[in-house]
Each structure stands twice: as structure tokens, then as C-alpha cells.
Amino acid sequence: MDIKTVNKISALARIAISPEEEVKIKNELSSILDYIGQLNKVNTEEVEPFYQTTGIVNSTRPDKYREDFKIDGDLNKKLIDQAPDRQDNFIKVKSILSR
Amino acid sequence: MNRNYTIRDIVGGIAKKEFLPEEIFQHYLTRIGLKNEKLNAYLSTFDFQSSAFKSQTPLADVPCAIKDNILIEGTVVTAGSKILENYVSAYDATVIQKLRKSGVQFLGKTNMDEFAMGSSTENSAFGPTKNPHDHSRVPGGSSGGSATAVAADLCVFALGSDTGGSIRQPASFCGVVGLKPTYGRVSRHGLIAMSSSLDQIGSLTKNVYDAALVLNSIVGKDKFDSTTVDMPEYDFTENLNRPIKGLRVGVPKEYFSKGVSTEVRDRVEEGISKLKQMDCHVIDISMPHSEYAIAVYYIVMSSEISSNLARYDGIRYGYSSKNSENLFDVYSRSRAGGFGPEPKRRVMLGTYSLSSGYYDAYYLKAEKVKALIRKDFDDAFKNVDVIVGPTAPTTAFKIGDKSADPLSMYLSDIYTVPVNLAGLPGISIPCGRGDNSNMPVGFQIIGKPFDEETILRAAHQLEQVLNPKS
Numbered sequence A: 001m002d003i004k005t006v007n008k009i010s011a012l013a014r015i016a017i018s019p020e021e022e023v024k025i026k027n028e029l030s031s032i033l034d035y036i037g038q039l040n041k042v043n044t045e046e047v048e049p050f051y052q053t054t055g056i057v058n059s060t061r062p063d064k065y066r067e068d069f070k071i072d073g074d075l076n077k078k079l080i081d082q083a084p085d086r087q088d089n090f091i092k093v094k095s096i097l098s099r
Numbered sequence B: 001m002n003r004n005y006t007i008r009d010i011v012g013g014i015a016k017k018e019f020l021p022e023e024i025f026q027h028y029l030t031r032i033g034l035k036n037e038k039l040n041a042y043l044s045t046f047d048f049q050s051s052a053f054k055s056q057t058p059l060a061d062v063p064c065a066i067k068d069n070i071l072i073e074g075t076v077v078t079a080g081s082k083i084l085e086n087y088v089s090a091y092d093a094t095v096i097q098k099l100r101k102s103g104v105q106f107l108g109k110t111n112m113d114e115f116a117m118g119s120s121t122e123n124s125a126f127g128p129t130k131n132p133h134d135h136s137r138v139p140g141g142s143s144g145g146s147a148t149a150v151a152a153d154l155c156v157f158a159l160g161s162d163t164g165g166s167i168r169q170p171a172s173f174c175g176v177v178g179l180k181p182t183y184g185r186v187s188r189h190g191l192i193a194m195s196s197s198l199d200q201i202g203s204l205t206k207n208v209y210d211a212a213l214v215l216n217s218i219v220g221k222d223k224f225d226s227t228t229v230d231m232p233e234y235d236f237t238e239n240l241n242r243p244i245k246g247l248r249v250g251v252p253k254e255y256f257s258k259g260v261s262t263e264v265r266d267r268v269e270e271g272i273s274k275l276k277q278m279d280c281h282v283i284d285i286s287m288p289h290s291e292y293a294i295a296v297y298y299i300v301m302s303s304e305i306s307s308n309l310a311r312y313d314g315i316r317y318g319y320s321s322k323n324s325e326n327l328f329d330v331y332s333r334s335r336a337g338g339f340g341p342e343p344k345r346r347v348m349l350g351t352y353s354l355s356s357g358y359y360d361a362y363y364l365k366a367e368k369v370k371a372l373i374r375k376d377f378d379d380a381f382k383n384v385d386v387i388v389g390p391t392a393p394t395t396a397f398k399i400g401d402k403s404a405d406p407l408s409m410y411l412s413d414i415y416t417v418p419v420n421l422a423g424l425p426g427i428s429i430p431c432g433r434g435d436n437s438n439m440p441v442g443f444q445i446i447g448k449p450f451d452e453e454t455i456l457r458a459a460h461q462l463e464q465v466l467n468p469k470s
Helices: A003-012 A019-040 A073-080 B009-014 B022-039 B093-100 B143-153 B170-175 B208-218 B264-278 B290-311 B327-338 B341-354 B360-380 B406-413 B417-424 B452-466
Strands: B042-045 B064-066 B106-111 B156-162 B176-178 B199-206 B248-252 B281-285 B386-390 B425-431 B440-447
Touching: A003 A019, A003 B341, A019 B290, A019 B360, A019 B406, B009 B022, B009 B208, B022 B042, B022 B064, B022 B106, B064 B143, B093 B208, B106 B143, B106 B452, B143 B156, B143 B170, B156 B176, B156 B208, B170 B176, B170 B360, B170 B425, B170 B440, B176 B208, B176 B452, B199 B208, B208 B425, B208 B452, B248 B264, B248 B341, B264 B281, B264 B386, B264 B425, B264 B440, B264 B452, B290 B341, B290 B360, B290 B417, B341 B360, B341 B406, B360 B417, B386 B452, B425 B452, B440 B452
Parallel strands: B064 B106, B064 B156, B248 B281, B248 B386
Antiparallel strands: B042 B106, B156 B199, B176 B199, B176 B425, B386 B440, B425 B440
8 A cells, every 4th residue: 555546536425535544544454454455365255245144135126006005295405405516406606527 | 229220120110109200210310420530431411201092011111321323313413523514413223113112211412433434432522421330441342331321320211323342342341231132133224334234233231131021122124124023022030040951162272362451351251151150051162263253344334334424424414524625525525524543544444445456355355254254153052052261362451452553443343343254143241350460351141143041041040150240
């Protein structure tokens, strides 16, 4: 783990880090990754990944109108009211496309 | 009104008109007013809710506390983080809806490690919670507030969440009962997500009977959580006293390695002897992949965290940094300003594990070793009914002791984490105090998938022998 990688991860994770934090995080992540490296000792040839402990593979529902997903104007307001920057029923964001 | 009330005490007391629901609720609010400043168990408290109908449900008017990562509509939910400091829940979590139907009274929301990341509640953005048995020590985490609230009788029971031990380990440190159900038993709808393949909501209670009562109220398949499983309806209190004579109890040799402190080992071995005296068959077993559990956990959990915490971007809710020139900066500075050090650390670890070129070496590899960890349990359960051992390698450590080294904090989850990875039910019950620290020791009982019945039975009967007053 080097500083360049830390900066790359910081950009991917969308978390700004200061130069002091850079070094600290580099050291902490290095030590954690060292510890995690022991997984390489385990023979996992022929082993299937165990993503879902319940055995459920796909959960589907019939394609029909559901009462419990009814749009509730009240719920909408409760959700949109939390946005830090809004206008009427819209959430405002900085421009995504730049000229 | 000055006993340490269990659920049955409250229900019985109201039925016998020893106190009114409002009086017992106020009793608890008063206690919280007296003790919370020192303990910092609660982040917020509520008022008594009069209900139009009087139900005869088993939890009617029982005052309880809810970990602050479970949504209660109209109330602030913080997940222990500044990024959600003023966020108001827009709906009730499914477990809250169920508890409302059971008639409970919500006393308030309890403190926790930020986004449930931690084993001590020291990572809360709102200050640490103190262990009621010794205020210089941690209550454990991440459900430290809930465990302290139950242990200090600031509520009758509490809900917590457990991803790597966050209910069981604080229960162990605080001397209360902590139950993590099988993954898929209890809906996660309305639980602020940490690691979606591992998270489960469960209870912190004063005894095992109460854990069974609460479990009855919160289980069930939920349309809003497709990882919940449809299980037959069952009363978890029904068979608690069916004798455990002949129960096959597995003791993994790996759980008694040099990592366990002597004082913990002594109490846990006494617990195992008591099971022998109750005519259980104690059988030595081996779980060869135990040593990899923490490594697997930190990859899987941090990867899922990096995905689940992507939503905290300063756009739809939560802390949003001002004065940004562009969208990237809004994201990047909001998250930098709102997240504490531990979420940042884990999101970055997870982002790295899932990034191009590393996914196979880390996440995929971890998921394969996870399969082997589950296989260790499946193989063991061919010959035993339950698996026991210490909940944590030590008793509660001092505040500040482990906060300098993240890895040493992570290692305190060594016995609880495998249970989440394998998706099994686990319960921690108090089994005395350590000779050196004089702090509570926890005894963990792990069961087969969906076999809460057996672990509750064993826990209840062991509890009667270890703590006859409960």
C-alpha cells in the first residue's frame, strides 16, 4: 500500500483525505492487509463462494400493482424535506456535465 | 418501584395494578435522567404514548430502548454518526412496527459505535458509553448503549444489531443476555445497513426468558426484506424448560487457545462443567478454519460497507459540505466531514478489496474461505447440537486501551464473528465475573441454522443454575 494507492482509493470512495490522514491511513490499511494476507494460506480450489447463508437465490414477486408500495405524498415530503439543497419538490445538485 | 424489572415483572405489575403504564414509564425516564449523563447510554428519549386500545400482548406497556440505527418514524436516527446527526426517520422499521403491535413503550434511542463499526462504543460521534459495572471501562460495542441501558436498569429490554458480535460482545461485557437470531429470521427493513449479508437485529435482555419473549415479537418473513425466510410460527418460550439431559455440546479446542484470558477461561469452563452436571454430553471438537474468521470478516464486511455507505453523499440527506465548486467535491467533502475515522477506514478498505484487479484476491477469496468456515460448523453439527465457548477473549477493557490500534480492537471479535459468517444463531449469557478484573464474563451458545429453540433452552437452563435469581 503506497500513498498513490491511498489517493486512488480516496477518489474511488469519494472521501477527501488530508496529507496527515494519508500517512495514517496508509499505515493502518497496510497493517490490516498484512493480517488479511493469511487467507492466501487456505486452499480454496473447488470451493464455491458462500454469498448467501439462507440458500435463497432469487426472490421475486408477481408483476402486479402493490398496495403497500403506493406512493404516499406524505412520505415523499418526509423524504425530500431532508435534502440539504432543494427547491419545491426537486433536490438541487451541482451540474453533472460541464462545458 | 425499585426492583430490576423483567418483562414478566412489568406485565404482572400492571395486571395486579401495582403501577400504571404511565408510572412505570416515568420511573424509567427518571432513572435515565439521573444516570444517563454519566453513562451516556441514551442519545434521545421519548414521551409515553397512550394507546387507544389495551392489548393483552406479552409485551404490553413494557418500556424498551432501541439502538440508534433502527428507524422509528418521526424521530432522529443518527447511527452514532455526525453525518446523520439531524436525520429524521421517514418510516418505522419492520421490527418497530411489530413491537408497536406488541404494545411496547419506546423510551429512547441508544448510543452505538458509528455505523455499528466497533467493539467498544468508543467510535460513537457522540461520546463513549460507560460500562455500568466500572465507569472506566467500555460496555463493548457496537450495541454498547443498549447493553448498558439493560445492565443499569435504564430499560426493561433493548434491541441491538449484530454483524460481527455487536449484540453478544456488549452483553458479555455488561453481564446481560444478548441474542443474535439466525440470519433471515428478523427483517432488516429499517435497520441502517452495515454489512447486508451479516447484519441481524436481536435483543439485549435481563434473562433468557425475556429474550424468547422479544424474539416472538420480532421474527417473521417480510416483503420488504427479501433475505427473510418463511419459518413456521413458534412460541420460543414454550420449550425452555424441556430438560437438556442428553444434549450434545461441542467445545472447539480453537476457542480455548492462548488468546483467552485465564479469568474468562475459568468461568467458561465452570459453565461447561455445569452442563456436564446436567447430563449433557460434552464433546471436544475442532473448527480448523476459525483462525481465518477475522480476516474473512474484515474483507466481506468492509466491502459491503463501502457499498452501503455510498448513499451518504450530502445530496438527499445528512451532512452536506458547503462551498463546493463541483459535484465531486460535494461528495468528497461531505463524506470527509461527516464520517468519523473508523467508517473512513473501513470504506477505504472495502473500496480497495472490491476494486479492479483486487476483487478476486480479496472479496472472492474471502467468500470461499467463508464457505469453509460454514462447513466447519456443518460438520460439527453432525455430531453436536450446540457449540459453546467464551463470547469474548477478555472481560471489558479500559476506555482508550484499544483505540490506538484498530487491528487489536478487531481481534476482540474472534469468537462472535464466525457465527455471523456462517449465518447461525448465537446467544451470550452471563457466567460470573473474572477473578482479576471482577467484570462480567460471557458464555456463548451457538446453534444450528434456525435452531433458536435449542440454544434458548440450553441458555435458560444453564442460566437457572449459574444465576438462580434470574
